[in-house]
Amino acid sequence: MSTTAHLPTAPLRARAEIDLAALRANVRALRAHAPGAALMAVVKSEAYGHGAVPCARAAVAAGATWLGTATPEEALVLRASGAVPADVRILCWLWTPGGPWREAVEADVDVSVSAMWALREVTEAAKIAGRPARVQLKADTGLGRGGCQPGGDWAELVGAALAAERDGLLRITGLWSHFACADEPGHPSIAAQLDLFRRMLAYAEGEGVRPEVRHIANSPATLTLPESHFDLVRTGIAVYGISPSPELGTPADFGLRPVMTLSASLALVKQVPGGHGVSYGHRYTTAGDTTLGLVPLGYADGIPRHASGTGPVLVGGKWRTVAGRIAMDQFVVDLGGDEPEPGARAVLFGPGDRGEPTAEDWAQAAGTIAYEIVTRIGTRVPRVYTDSEAPESGDGGEPPR
Numbered sequence: 001m002s003t004t005a006h007l008p009t010a011p012l013r014a015r016a017e018i019d020l021a022a023l024r025a026n027v028r029a030l031r032a033h034a035p036g037a038a039l040m041a042v043v044k045s046e047a048y049g050h051g052a053v054p055c056a057r058a059a060v061a062a063g064a065t066w067l068g069t070a071t072p073e074e075a076l077v078l079r080a081s082g083a084v085p086a087d088v089r090i091l092c093w094l095w096t097p098g099g100p101w102r103e104a105v106e107a108d109v110d111v112s113v114s115a116m117w118a119l120r121e122v123t124e125a126a127k128i129a130g131r132p133a134r135v136q137l138k139a140d141t142g143l144g145r146g147g148c149q150p151g152g153d154w155a156e157l158v159g160a161a162l163a164a165e166r167d168g169l170l171r172i173t174g175l176w177s178h179f180a181c182a183d184e185p186g187h188p189s190i191a192a193q194l195d196l197f198r199r200m201l202a203y204a205e206g207e208g209v210r211p212e213v214r215h216i217a218n219s220p221a222t223l224t225l226p227e228s229h230f231d232l233v234r235t236g237i238a239v240y241g242i243s244p245s246p247e248l249g250t251p252a253d254f255g256l257r258p259v260m261t262l263s264a265s266l267a268l269v270k271q272v273p274g275g276h277g278v279s280y281g282h283r284y285t286t287a288g289d290t291t292l293g294l295v296p297l298g299y300a301d302g303i304p305r306h307a308s309g310t311g312p313v314l315v316g317g318k319w320r321t322v323a324g325r326i327a328m329d330q331f332v333v334d335l336g337g338d339e340p341e342p343g344a345r346a347v348l349f350g351p352g353d354r355g356e357p358t359a360e361d362w363a364q365a366a367g368t369i370a371y372e373i374v375t376r377i378g379t380r381v382p383r384v385y386t387d388s389e390a391p392e393s394g395d396g397g398e399p400p401r
């Protein structure tokens, strides 16, 4: 594999390889799924565990013109990194009272407002900053989470935002909402949310709002629901090459490729007799003479303890299963008599086309979704950026395969 100059030379206990060429190809594939819309790469929570700044840079190189974060702090870090061109917009949507509104206004970050308290805080911040805020009004069209309720609440928020816009304190740059069940095509809530979104848009536009962008589509809607694309699609999980739901299809079905490969070096390989208990609680006992491999990753690194006894690992070309409980820092696999050298690579998940399991396999093993598997990989696992095209490096990386 060709790599960037960031690949450390010392062997690592464990690493999350992030394939930026795959990420760029995913962004291009998503743009082809939504050709009439701009693309926002959602890079919240360190780009779903892949590293916000390098992933933001790669997404922009592949044509993303918006970046999305949950918290304002994430948005401000991205702006301060200098990695994001000034004309690339950043929207953040998870605010609490007393948040860094002034900093966001000064950093040209678009902010989401769902309630009157937030509108009051952002207009105060705009006065102090001496420049208008970029505000996107968020509608709750049925998710029942963030967003402003339809009816009187929406009328009040739209009216107050328009008044502040006339006063030069803000510019209403967007109107938006979020789906509850876009990963279940045909779910009746999808059509109901689209219908209500159109009505809430029509009300706001009838009152005089002129948004730059109207948007509601997340990854599953981008992949399966063209009528939801409007002016902008907000793709998160699909940028990282993971299908929003196995029921919708595999990544390959959508032209996507998983970006993260998580692996570790075996810390120990040893022979044990039959009847030997393994790990805390002895939830696994060897059936006969065998070999055990010690994988130096645990739940502190984000390996779900719920995958004890079920998580799959590729070692020496064979799928093995976590034997017994996953501990804080380590777990064990039964190698069935094979004796790889200590340091041999154990691959927990990757794209899946080199025989290794995928993050989706771990999600199934742990009873969760692949979003959670990649996002919770901990800070103790270094990210190593690889780039099979290496267009941006020019730093002596190996040529593409």
Ligand SMILES: *Cc1c(COP(=O)(O)O)cnc(C)c1O
Residues within 6 Å of the ligand: 042, 044, 093, 178, 217, 218, 219, 220, 234, 235, 236, 237, 238, 244
């Ligand atoms: C996380 C998030 C997204 C991206 O969702 P995916 O399913 O990962 O594409 C889009 N919009 C909002 C508001 C989000 O919180």
